[in-house]
Amino acid sequence: MSNYSLERKRVYVAGDRGMVGSALVRRLAREGCDIATAPRALDLRDQAATNAWFEAQRPDAVFLAAARVGGILANSERPGEFLYDNLMIAANVIEAARRSAVGKLMFLGSSCIYPKFAPQPIAEDALLTGPLEETNEAYAIAKIAGVKLVDAYRAQYGCDFVSVMPTNLYGPGDTYDAAASHVIPALILKLHAARQAGAEQVTLWGTGTPLREFLHVDDLADACVFVMQHHSAAGPLNIGSGEEISIAALAQTIADVVGYEGDIAFDPAKPDGTPRKLMDSRQLQAMGWNARIPLTAGLRDAYAAFLRSRG
Numbered sequence: 001m002s003n004y005s006l007e008r009k010r011v012y013v014a015g016d017r018g019m020v021g022s023a024l025v026r027r028l029a030r031e032g033c034d035i036a037t038a039p040r041a042l043d044l045r046d047q048a049a050t051n052a053w054f055e056a057q058r059p060d061a062v063f064l065a066a067a068r069v070g071g072i073l074a075n076s077e078r079p080g081e082f083l084y085d086n087l088m089i090a091a092n093v094i095e096a097a098r099r100s101a102v103g104k105l106m107f108l109g110s111s112c113i114y115p116k117f118a119p120q121p122i123a124e125d126a127l128l129t130g131p132l133e134e135t136n137e138a139y140a141i142a143k144i145a146g147v148k149l150v151d152a153y154r155a156q157y158g159c160d161f162v163s164v165m166p167t168n169l170y171g172p173g174d175t176y177d178a179a180a181s182h183v184i185p186a187l188i189l190k191l192h193a194a195r196q197a198g199a200e201q202v203t204l205w206g207t208g209t210p211l212r213e214f215l216h217v218d219d220l221a222d223a224c225v226f227v228m229q230h231h232s233a234a235g236p237l238n239i240g241s242g243e244e245i246s247i248a249a250l251a252q253t254i255a256d257v258v259g260y261e262g263d264i265a266f267d268p269a270k271p272d273g274t275p276r277k278l279m280d281s282r283q284l285q286a287m288g289w290n291a292r293i294p295l296t297a298g299l300r301d302a303y304a305a306f307l308r309s310r311g
Contacts (some may be wrong), residue, residue, distance in 0.1 A: 001228065002160075002229075002230060002231065002232040003229065004061075004103075004160070004222065004228060004229050004230075004232070005031040005229065006028070006031040006032070006033045006061060006131075006225070006228065006229065007031060007033060008033065008059070009026055009030060009033045009034070009037045009060040009061050009103070009181055010033070010036055010058065010059045010060045010061075011031075011033045011034065011035055011036065011060065011061045011062070011063070011159075012034060012036040012037070012038070012057065012059035012060060012061070012062045012063070012191055013025055013036075013037060013065060013093075014038070014044065014054065014062065014063065014064045014093055015029070015064070015065035015067065015087075015088075015230035016037040016038075016065075017040070017296070018065060018066070018067075018173065019169065019171065019175075019204035019217050020065045020108060020169065020217060020220060020221070021065040021066070022172070022173050023172070023173070023217040023218050023220065023221035024063050024221045024224060024225075024231060025037070026142075026218070027221035027225055027226070028190075028220065028221075028223075028225065031168055031225065032234050032264045033061075033085075033092055034132060035268055036057055037135055038053055038057075041157055044088070044089045044092055044093055045088040045092065047086075047088075047091075047092045047095075047096075048091070048208060050092040050093060050096045051092075051095075051096045052094075054096040054097065054098075054099065055100055055184070058095075058100055058219060059100075059102055060102065060103045060104075061102065061103055061104045061105070061228065061270065062097050062102050062104075062105040062106070063105075063106050063108070063224060063228070063296060064089075064090070064093050064105060064106065064107045064108060064146075064210050065108045065161055066089050066093070067089060067138075067139075067143075068081065068082055068141070069076065069083070069084040069175075071177075071181065071182065075135055075136040075137075075138060075139055075180075076135055077127045078137035078241075079137070080138070082136075082138040082139045082142065083138040083139070083141060083142050085142075086139060086146075087142045087144030087235055089145035090107065090143075090145060090149060090178065091145075091149060092269065093105075094107070094146070094149050094150065094161065095155060097159070097161070097197065098153055098157055099161055100131055101288065102159075104160045104161070104162075104228060104229055105150070105159070105160075105161040106147075106161075106162050106163070106164060106168065106224060106227065107147065107150050107161065107162070107164070108138070108163075108164055108224070109143040109144075109146060109147055109166075109309045110139070110143050110165065110166065110173045111165055111166065111167050111168070111212040111238075111240075111277070111279055112126060112132070112133060112136050112139065112140045112143070113127060113132075113140050113143045113144050113147065113236070114126050114135035114165075115128075115129055115131060115132060115163060116130065116131055116132055116134075116274070117130055117131075118130065118135040118291030120277070120278050121278040121279060122238070122278065122279050122280055122282070123238075123280040124165075124235055124236050124238055124271055124276070124283065127147070127235075127236060129145070129252055130282065133274075138200065142265075142268050143175030145164045145191075146163070146290075147235070147236050150162065150163050150234075151234040151235065153169040154234050155234070155284050158230070158234055160180075161226075162227065162231055162232060162233065162237065163235070163236045163237065164223070164224060164236065164237050164238075164239050165236045165237065165238050165239065165279070166215060166217040166220050166240070167211060167213045167215050167238070167239065167240035167241065167281075168182065168183070168184075168212060168214050168215065168266055168277075169212070169214070169217050169220055169277075170182075170184040170185065170214055170215075170216060170298065170299075170302050170303070171216045171217035171218060171298065171301060171302050172215065172217065172218075172301065172302065173278065174217075174305075174306075176188070176189050176306060176309070177283075182269045183212065183247070184214065184250070184254070184299070184302065185302075185306075187204075187250065187251055188254055188258065188299075188302065188303055188306055189253045190202060190204075191251070191254050191255050191258045191260045191304075192258045192260075192304070192306070194220065194260050194262060195259050195260040197263075199260075199262050200262045201262050201263040201264075201265055202260070202262060202264050202265070202278075203265045203266070203267050204247070204261070204264065204265070204267070204272070205249055205266075205267055205270035205271050206247065206266060206267070206268065206271060206272035207248075207266055207268045207271075207272055208237060208246060208248030208251065208266040209245045209246055209247070209248065209272065210246065210247050210272050210273055210274065210275050210276065210277075211244040211245065211246055211275070211276040211277070211278065212244060212245065212250070212277055213240050213241055213242070213243065213244045213245075213254050213278045213279060213280075214241065214245070214250075214295060214298075215239065215240055215241045215279065215291060216291075216293040216298035216301070216302075217258055218293060218301075219241070219291045219298075220239060222289075222292070223239045223284065223289050223291075224239070226288075226289045227284070227287075227289075230288075231287065237284060238280060238281045238284060239278040239279070239281060240278070240279035240280075240281040240291075241285060242279075242281055242285065242291065243276050243291075243295070244276070245295065248266065249258070249263070251264050252264060253295065253296055253299060254303075256296075256298055257296070257299045257303050258303055262269060270300065287303065289301070
């Protein structure tokens with residue numbers, strides 16, 4: 001395994017205001033490095049502005065966590081925006097890093113880069129073996145392009161650039177929006193509201209049987225630092241907890257965390273989505289990293305952060 005130290009390095013976290021970027025900033029505080037963050041005014045879709053910032057700041061290492069993200073509705077209504085913005089962010093930051101001789105760069109993708117019907121658990125070699133999930137295809141294609149650009153720069157220029165693919169994330173800084181939230185923040189919102197209203201029953205979509213994997217964002221940040229220090233190879237590297245839970249069991253766990261004591265019902269007339277989605281993270285585990293935050297403890301942390309955000 002490679003050995004890359006972050007100590008005394010100037011480290012740029014692109015996307016430091018997002019859930020993943022802010023978790024990376026928290027984690028990097030323990031590494032004895034100088035953390036560089038760009039002003040909000042820097043538009044990473046602007047090549048000239050991005051190049052100028054890199055030339056002025058000269059970071060030694062880069063975590064590329066910046067992206068335009070959104071739920072199914074936003075992805076389906078604005079595919080051009082999601083494809084263009086994420087292509088430009090990836091291309092501009094990766095090229096600026098090459099031009100300014102950045103020592104190491106990590107590109108963060110998403111599990112949605114893998115085919116909709118990939119064999120479970122999803123291994124890294126499933127990439128580009130089948131059609132994507134239609135609802136977030138534009139975002140996935142931009143992320144695939146980022147992975148391939150990293151690999152191309154490794155091959156042509158000898159850049160020590162790597163890609164990681166996180167599983168479903170949750171934790172402080174998540175998006176709590178009834179129309180755009182992913183499953184954990186959506187359930188926290190719904191069950192918190194039901195507790196406040198004294199509702200006797202909450203009805204959730206689907207059968208409750210699909211299996212999903214979740215990773216606390218602080219575990220992801222820890223994994224990213226570990227990978228930056230110990231991994232140097234082409235192709236994506238999966239980051240997951242290796243554990244899965246049914247939607248029904250997840251909903252009950254969140255109900256316990258938020259203190260909702262009513263009934264949880266399911267509407268089987270509504271869609272379930274993919275029956276199972278689990279990442280194969282054995283490559284990372286073989287390198288010596290494993291998730292540390294148990295789901296229940298992580299959900300308590302996420303709910304506490306939700307309550308703080310509500311004032």
